[in-house]
Amino acid sequence: MPVHGHSFYSHQGRFYDLAGRPCDVAQYDGQTFFVKTIGGSEGIGADIICFRPPGDRRAEDLLYQELLVPHRALAAISPVRAMPTLRVNSYFTKGGRVEILSALIKFAGPGAVADNMAAGAIGVGIDPLEGRLHAEGVSKQGRRTSEGRAITAHPISGIPFEGFQVPCWHECVALLDRLHPLFPNLRAIGWDLAVTEAGPVVIEGNSVGALLFEQVFSRPFFGTTYVQENLGELRGRPLPCVDGEGALLLADNVRL
Numbered sequence: 001m002p003v004h005g006h007s008f009y010s011h012q013g014r015f016y017d018l019a020g021r022p023c024d025v026a027q028y029d030g031q032t033f034f035v036k037t038i039g040g041s042e043g044i045g046a047d048i049i050c051f052r053p054p055g056d057r058r059a060e061d062l063l064y065q066e067l068l069v070p071h072r073a074l075a076a077i078s079p080v081r082a083m084p085t086l087r088v089n090s091y092f093t094k095g096g097r098v099e100i101l102s103a104l105i106k107f108a109g110p111g112a113v114a115d116n117m118a119a120g121a122i123g124v125g126i127d128p129l130e131g132r133l134h135a136e137g138v139s140k141q142g143r144r145t146s147e148g149r150a151i152t153a154h155p156i157s158g159i160p161f162e163g164f165q166v167p168c169w170h171e172c173v174a175l176l177d178r179l180h181p182l183f184p185n186l187r188a189i190g191w192d193l194a195v196t197e198a199g200p201v202v203i204e205g206n207s208v209g210a211l212l213f214e215q216v217f218s219r220p221f222f223g224t225t226y227v228q229e230n231l232g233e234l235r236g237r238p239l240p241c242v243d244g245e246g247a248l249l250l251a252d253n254v255r256l
Contacts, residue, residue: 009038009063015053025053032067034083034113046114048081065203071167071195077159082108082115085203086126086166086193089214090176091226098180099225100128100173101188102218105166107137107154122151124161125217131169135162138216172200179205188226190214 008015008023017023028051037045038061045060048067069075070083078084089101103126108115115121117140125134136143137151144150153160166172172193179202180189190206 007063007065009061011038011061025051028064029053033064034067035062035064036114037061038063048113068194068196068201071197073165073167074195077154077157077164078107079157080108080110080112082112083194084108085115086172086191086195086200087214088126088172088176088191088193089188090180090191091188091224092180092184092186093225094229096181098177100176101224101226102214103128104214104217105133110156122155123217126166126169128173128218131166131172133161133164133166134217137161166195168195168199175200175202187230 008017008025008028010016015023015025031051033049033051035047035049051064068083070078074084084105084107086103086105088103091099091101093099104123105126106115106117106121106123109120109122112119112121117123120140122137122139124137126132127134135152139151152162172195175193176191179191180186183189183205186205186207188207192203192206194201194203
């Protein structure tokens, strides 16, 4: 599976590979890494460094990941330091099929090293069938800029979001079709993917994603197999009606 070529972590001043074995990091002297605090969130403590062992021993426990270079199409729309990443939520159905629940791409702000929404990134929904961006983005302030305008283009490159083709999208979906069945007990996984010139790379999988928040960028989940299979099982009674877009229909066709 395509994952980071060089990844290791530090714990109490010592370095280990991802299998937990002591790691000789002298081989990485002078290489550039993306580092983040183990157990951290929202990009807090993330940095891009030139690794210089053995002096590079920090107090925090850190994960070191090879610095990836984005696909040229992504570098063009988002000409900043941070890699724009995809968050793709997949569901492993009871019939053994992988269903894409939602997808979005995050574009970091100027000077940021991570594309977390809390750090000022803009998220844009992705059509899961074609891999094209939706017309408008969303920031942590909402769907509009401080001047009240809709977020329809990247603020630095000026390239419009609507219709922009995410490179290697179908390869991303095919990758998750192969990867998610390896974790059958995790029915829903939020995957963070990078797209390079060589194709998609798995950064991480999240067993507990921000599913409520991510519906802002995509269709409502109510009409998906993910909800329909599990809601019926939990309630043990007939499921509510949904319309063609997956929204819940209440009495008198009130749409939720």
